[in-house]
Amino acid sequence: MKFRIQRYDPDKDAKPYMQDYDVAMGPSDRMLLDALVRIKSVDDTLSLRRSCREGVCGSDAMNINGKNGLACITKLDEVAEPVVIKPLPGLPIIRDLIVDMTHFFAQYHSIKPYLVNDEPAPEKERLQSPEQRAELDGLYECILCACCSTACPSFWWNPDKFVGPAGLLNAYRFIADSRDLATNERLDDLEDPYRLFRCHTIMNCVDVCPKGLNPTLAIGRIKELMVKRAV
Amino acid sequence: MTVPVRKFDAVIVGAGGSGMRASLELAKAGLRVAVLSKVFPTRSHTVAAQGGVGAALGNMGEDSWLWHMYDTIKGSDYLGDQDAIEFMCRMAPEVVIELEHYGMPFDRNENGTIYQRPFGGHSQNFGERPVQRSCCAADRTGHAMLHTLYQRNVHARTQFFVEWMALDLIRDAEGHVLGVTALEMETGEIAIFHAKATLFATGGAGRIFHSSTNAFINTGDGLGMAARAGIPLEDMEFWQFHPTGVAGAGVLITEGVRGEGGYLLNKNGERFMERYAPTMKDLASRDVVSRAMATEIKEGRGIGEHADHVLLKLDHLGLETIEKRLPGIREIALKFANVDPVKDPIPVVPTVHYQMGGIPTNYHGEVIVPAGGNPETPVPGFYAAGECGCASIHGANRLGTNSLTDLLVMGKSAARSMIAFIAASGREHRPLPNNAADYSIGRVNRLDSQAGGEDVSEVRGEMQRSMQAHCGVFRFPDLLSAGVEKIRAVSERVKRTQIKDKSKVFNTARIKALELDNLVEVARATMVLANARQESRGAHDRADFHSRDDVNWLKHSLWYRDADRLDYKPVHLKPLSVDTFQPKARVY
Numbered sequence: 129m130k131f132r133i134q135r136y137d138p139d140k141d142a143k144p145y146m147q148d149y150d151v152a153m154g155p156s157d158r159m160l161l162d163a164l165v166r167i168k169s170v171d172d173t174l175s176l177r178r179s180c181r182e183g184v185c186g187s188d189a190m191n192i193n194g195k196n197g198l199a200c201i202t203k204l205d206e207v208a209e210p211v212v213i214k215p216l217p218g219l220p221i222i223r224d225l226i227v228d229m230t231h232f233f234a235q236y237h238s239i240k241p242y243l244v245n246d247e248p249a250p251e252k253e254r255l256q257s258p259e260q261r262a263e264l265d266g267l268y269e270c271i272l273c274a275c276c277s278t279a280c281p282s283f284w285w286n287p288d289k290f291v292g293p294a295g296l297l298n299a300y301r302f303i304a305d306s307r308d309l310a311t312n313e314r315l316d317d318l319e320d321p322y323r324l325f326r327c328h329t330i331m332n333c334v335d336v337c338p339k340g341l342n343p344t345l346a347i348g349r350i351k352e353l354m355v356k357r358a359v
Numbered sequence: 360m361t362v363p364v365r366k367f368d369a370v371i372v373g374a375g376g377s378g379m380r381a382s383l384e385l386a387k388a389g390l391r392v393a394v395l396s397k398v399f400p401t402r403s404h405t406v407a408a409q410g411g412v413g414a415a416l417g418n419m420g421e422d423s424w425l426w427h428m429y430d431t432i433k434g435s436d437y438l439g440d441q442d443a444i445e446f447m448c449r450m451a452p453e454v455v456i457e458l459e460h461y462g463m464p465f466d467r468n469e470n471g472t473i474y475q476r477p478f479g480g481h482s483q484n485f486g487e488r489p490v491q492r493s494c495c496a497a498d499r500t501g502h503a504m505l506h507t508l509y510q511r512n513v514h515a516r517t518q519f520f521v522e523w524m525a526l527d528l529i530r531d532a533e534g535h536v537l538g539v540t541a542l543e544m545e546t547g548e549i550a551i552f553h554a555k556a557t558l559f560a561t562g563g564a565g566r567i568f569h570s571s572t573n574a575f576i577n578t579g580d581g582l583g584m585a586a587r588a589g590i591p592l593e594d595m596e597f598w599q600f601h602p603t604g605v606a607g608a609g610v611l612i613t614e615g616v617r618g619e620g621g622y623l624l625n626k627n628g629e630r631f632m633e634r635y636a637p638t639m640k641d642l643a644s645r646d647v648v649s650r651a652m653a654t655e656i657k658e659g660r661g662i663g664e665h666a667d668h669v670l671l672k673l674d675h676l677g678l679e680t681i682e683k684r685l686p687g688i689r690e691i692a693l694k695f696a697n698v699d700p701v702k703d704p705i706p707v708v709p710t711v712h713y714q715m716g717g718i719p720t721n722y723h724g725e726v727i728v729p730a731g732g733n734p735e736t737p738v739p740g741f742y743a744a745g746e747c748g749c750a751s752i753h754g755a756n757r758l759g760t761n762s763l764t765d766l767l768v769m770g771k772s773a774a775r776s777m778i779a780f781i782a783a784s785g786r787e788h789r790p791l792p793n794n795a796a797d798y799s800i801g802r803v804n805r806l807d808s809q810a811g812g813e814d815v816s817e818v819r820g821e822m823q824r825s826m827q828a829h830c831g832v833f834r835f836p837d838l839l840s841a842g843v844e845k846i847r848a849v850s851e852r853v854k855r856t857q858i859k860d861k862s863k864v865f866n867t868a869r870i871k872a873l874e875l876d877n878l879v880e881v882a883r884a885t886m887v888l889a890n891a892r893q894e895s896r897g898a899h900d901r902a903d904f905h906s907r908d909d910v911n912w913l914k915h916s917l918w919y920r921d922a923d924r925l926d927y928k929p930v931h932l933k934p935l936s937v938d939t940f941q942p943k944a945r946v947y
Contacts, residue, residue, distance in 0.1 A: 139862045156607060158695070169816040172868035173860040177398070180574040182610045182691060184502055185402040201694050222545055223865040229399070242510040243462025253459040255471030261464065268464045268496070268503060272401055307462065 129153050129163060130210035133174065136221050144221065146212075153204065160207065161188055161200040175224040183338060186273030189216055190225050196275040196336040216278040218287065231287040232274045232294070239291060239299040239317070244310035260306040267301035267346060269339050270294060276333035276343055282326040289322035293333035293343030296324065300346035303353065315354055324350060362540075362796045363550045366788060367393045367518075368781050370538050370554035372525040372581060375403035376501070376763065377745030378560030379508040379517075380454075380770030381777070386515040388778045393552055395523045395541055397576055397870070400509045404562050404574040405766065408501025409687060410478060410615030411493030412458075412767070413760030414451035418472040419491035424448040426483060427492065429940055431761060434480045434644045435754025436897035436907060437942035438594070438915070440931035443722035443750040447761075447768045454767035455494050463507040464496050466684070476684070477618040480644035480758040480947070489642050493760045498613050498687040504763060520552075524870055525580060526799040528557070528588040528741075531792050536726075536741035538791075539584070540799040544870060547863035549803065551796055555784050556740050556777040558724070559585065560770065563714040563746040564881040565598075568830075569823035571711040572604050572611040581747040583877025585718045586884070590728060590738065591917040591926065593749040594716035595881065596888035597898045599757055600832050602648040604710025606668035608695040611712065612688055612705060614759040617641040619684050621673035623652065624704065625660040631669075636947035643947035646756040646898045649709035653832040656708075663706060670704035709832055714881075715757055715898065716888075717749035719917065724748065724773025729917070734928035740789075742777055744769040751915060751930075755897020806872050812857030815872045822849045822875075822882050830889050835902045839890040846879070846886045847923075853879045884918040891925055892916060909942050 129151060136144035149167050157163055161181055168174045176199075178188040183201040191214040192202055199213075219227040245254075277283045277292035291299065299318060302308045318324040324347065333343040369385050371378045374396035385392040396403065415422040427448040432439055459465060459473060466474035475491040483490040496503035512519075522544040529537045529551065538554040564579025565571035582592055602623070603612040617623075622641045625631045635651040636643035643651075652669050661667050673681065673688075678701050681689055685700075692700045720726050721735065724744050730736035743749075745766040752765050829842025853875055860868035894908035895901050917926040932939045 137862050137864060139864050158608065168867075172815070172858055172871075173862070175865050175867045177402075179398055179402050179576045180404065180407050182407065183694070184499075184687075185398070185404075185406050185574065187398060187402045203694075223862070226865050233399070237513055240514075242514040245460075249460045251456075253456055253465070253473050256467050257471055258467045258469060261467045264464045268506070269499060271406075271502070272399075302462075305462065305464075 129204065131163065131167065132210045132212045134214040135224055137173070137223055148210065158204060159200050160192065160202040160204060160211065163204060164199055175226055177226055184271060186271035189273040189275045191215065191217055196279045198273060198275070198338045201338060216274055218278045218284040229274060232277055232292070235291045235295040236272065236298060239295050240310070240314070241298050241302070243302060243305060243308050245307055246309070254307050256306050263304040263306070264301060266341055267297060267304060270297055270341060271339060273338065275336045275338055279332040279336045281330060282328060286322055286326055290326035291318070291323050293347070296327070296350065297341060297343040297346045300350050303350065311353070315350070315357065318350060319354055364553050364791070365393065365550060366553045367391045368554065369556045369558065369777050370395065370552045371558045371560055372539060373403070373560035373562060373745070373747070374400035374519060375560060375562050375745060375766070376405035376504060376508060377766035377770035378558070379512050380767050381558055381560060381744060381774035382517045383508065383511050383515055384771055384774035385777060386512070386517045390778065390781060393518050393520055395520045395525050395539070395552065397522065397524045399521050400519060401506055403505060404577055405501045405505040407574060407611065408504070408763055409498040409611060409613035410618065411476060411495035411500045411760045412455055412504065412763035413478065413481065413492050413758065414455040414494055414764060415448065415492060416452050416455065416473060416475060416494065418468060419475045421483065422490055422492055424451065425937065426485060426490065427451065427481070429485050430481050431752065431758055432940045433486070433945055434756055434758040436756055436945060437909070437913065438751065438754030438896060438930055440751045441934040441939060442931045443752050445934040445937065446722040447752050447764060450768045451764045454771060458504065458507060458767065461507050461511045464503050466495055466497060476615055477642060478759045479614050479617065479642045479648065480639070481760070482639070486638070489639060493615065493618060495615065497683070498615055498685045501763065524873065525584060526802065526873065528584045529791065529795050530588055531789060535739045535789055537789055540796045542803070544865055547866060549796060549800060551791065553788055553791055555781045555788055556742060558742040558744060558773055558777060559718060559747050560743070560745045561747045564878060565711050565714065567822065567826050567878050567882040567885065568711040569827040570604070570609045572601055572609055573711070578874035578878050579881040580874065580877045581743065582718060583880045586880040586920040589921070590718060590726060591919045592716060592884045593719040593915050593917055594751060595714070595884040595918055596892050596916060597715035597755045598711055598885065599645055599713040599715060599898050600649040600709035601712035602645055602652055602709055603671055603707040605691065605695045606663065606706035606708045609710050610691055610695045612671060612691065612707060614645070616671060616673050616685060616688055619680060620676050621671055624670045624672055625655045626662040626666065627660060631655055631660070639947040644756055644758055647947055649832055650900060652709050668706045668708040671707045672704040673700050674702055674704070713757055713762060714746055715749070715753040715755065717747050718743040720748045720750050722750050722772060723776040724769055725776055729926060729928065740780065742773040744773040755899060802873070802876070803869070806856065806858060806869060807861060809855060809857040812855040813852045815856050815858060815868065815875055818849060818852045818856060819875050819878065822846065822879060825849065826882055826885070830886055833900050833902060834889060839886070842886045843890050846883050850879050850883055880920055883923065887923045887925070888916045888918050913942065
């Protein structure tokens with residue numbers, strides 16, 4: 129099977145280049161990650177992140193034939209050859225397929241990604257109805273792989289100022305939680321020409337999310353709440 | 360060579376559930392704590408836990424910590440330490456409720472309480488009938504838990520060192536543990552993390568086997584580091600084969616599928632677990648179900664081209680239940696088995712999943728070793744929690760959901776012990792030995808300069824295939840003794856591994872080679888101890904010693920890296936406050 133993989137080692141390369149690989153797959157190689165592991169067993173200099181190999185840890189996000197996705201759940205029989213693999217776009221490259229995710233995580237941290245509830249905790253669980261809990265579905269499943277934010281042109285231009293789809297999805301995850309008491313502060317924080325309003329509903333995020341989540345919808349909900357509290 | 364030294368009150372290696380539960384406790388106590396992780400915290404393997412966390416909340420009907428305790432002891436095939444088990448089961452509700460207060464998105468009942476599902480080996484009234492004890496967030500409990508713990512640590516401003524791999528434990532001449540050496544993956548630099556108290560929370564080492572539900576990162580780094588520092592490893596012959604790994608792929612399918620009403624079928628369409636466990640059926644404990652499946656396959660009732668797996672049927676649960684309670688399973692089945700479980704059964708096979716043994720600790724999380732006639736002398740400044748530790752809560756077989764319970768309880772418990780130890784240890788750190796980083800630097804230099812050596816992937820493959828073939832669900836004397844020789848040979852080859860990648864920057868070839876150093880220690884401990892234990896107990900099933908032998912083998916094994924030396928120590932049969940559960944025959 130044929131692959132074109134972007135390579136870059138700052139120790140020796142002036143700039144990134146594409147390297148071709150033609151490797152015979154084994155009978156148990158089903159996913160793109162299997163292929164990359166096989167290539168790495170031949171060329172140990174190829175560098176990438178990976179861990180769970182089942183699409184829940186979010187390590188192996190990369191750009192595959194022009195579209196962001198997770199290598200571990202991208203089926204080999206569904207990708208066109210040569211498979212062109214590049215690091216996630218828009219973030220600084222550390223080496224090969226490994227990008228510097230500092231900005232991405234800084235934006236996640238900026239939305240205060242934790243439950244805020246300063247009322248004294250009851251002895252048992254805080255009660256939440258199944259309907260209230262269902263509000264978190266489609267939000268809490270985010271794996272922070274960064275496929276969405278690095279597919280977003282607004283994030284490419286302003287990664288330091290625009291929270292980006294992953295961060296905003298997580299912001300709404302706490303706004304939507306019946307146990308969280310900081311909705312107003314959260315909305316105040318996002319009511320900003322850059323933090324939220326750089327989203328121009330291009331919807332690349334929805335297109336690439338490997339977990340089938342919809343950040344654009346979450347962003348729309350945040351905007352609705354802002355309008356609601358303004359009137 | 361001088362290396363940078365970073366000083367902290369506490370250093371934690373590993374940012375999975377137990378590491379982050381501990382760091383939270385330490386940060387809340389106002390201590391300076393560093394958490395080192397090979398991966399960004401939410402990539403840790405806790406993320407892959409699916410079915411739930413066990414705690415006798417009693418939200419779905421009557422339950423008690425004493426029943427949970429009985430189930431855990433019986434599940435452990437009586438090898439678990441009953442004081443540690445009582446401690447965990449009593450503390451389970453508290454740590455689960457805390458997690459809810461931290462924001463964990465548990466599923467809910469109509470009355471707003473946490474939803475709980477049935478799980479293997481968990482029963483009401485000492486084995487009478489299944490009980491609903493597993494607190495869950497759909498089939499993504501570990502993911503929800505790990506993210507919640509990370510979020511609380513962001514709130515607590517815990518200092519993480521992300522993509523730092525710990526290399527070796529630092530001990531002084533008196534044996535005190537003073538921290539670790541670690542490699543920053545992005546730059547290739549080595550630094551010393553100097554601490555008053557050091558916690559290993561490095562998870563399991565399922566990657567010693569060829570087929571495993573474990574993530575690539577589960578390479579037993581804590582166990583390797585401990586073994587190299589002269590600490591024994593406990594009960595390493597006990598490895599859990601999870602009944603339902605996707606055939607061919609190894610990816611986990613939660614026991615929660617059977618908890619929700621799914622069941623196993625052989626090629627005749629027979630629900631065979633009824634024959635092996637008349638009361639609990641498909642919800643018998645994992646060693647029992649895995650052995651039953653392996654027996655069905657061995658006796659020709661497997662299915663598929665090579666008759667090498669069985670089927671997990673859940674279509675009768677209906678689309679609504681599957682979408683609500685088991686959405687991740689449907690995703691996995693579609694991706695990795697090419698079946699939609701709403702219509703078709705999932706091909707499954709017992710797959711290596713969890714390491715019951717580990718670094719010996721008590722239920723305070725203190726690492727304990729035989730010394731001066733006491734088999735349980737604490738190593739000052741050293742703690743272990745989660746899958747890498749052995750308290751021993753799981754004995755010879757862990758119950759489903761108890762891994763998440765263990766990591767919360769033991770993470771918190773170890774942190775409390777560390778807080779007390781740090782408070783008692785004064786303002787100053789004990790001085791580092793002069794040569795504190797030399798050993799680690801030597802290992803890395805050896806690797807970088809090795810010529811004409813062994814290929815890392817090849818040697819690792821040989822180790823994994825040997826473990827798989829010689830140390831499986833059923834264990835045979837000739838295969839075990841041959842396996843010991845094979846793994847010893849692999850050990851020799853590991854000393855001469857070679858990498859082509861010489862870059863300083865994010866050199867993953869180097870990381871893989873260093874991981875193999877750790878894996879091979881775990882593999883050797885496992886094979887040597889499995890060969891030595893002449894009985895069948897829990898997950899350890901010997902063809903030549905069919906029964907449990909409480910007279911000779913109701914004891915914990917200890918393996919020392921130095922010349923594969925073995926030792927044994929008694930099981931704690933006395934709980935903290937209740938009467939001993941006397942060993943008896945296990946029937947489900």
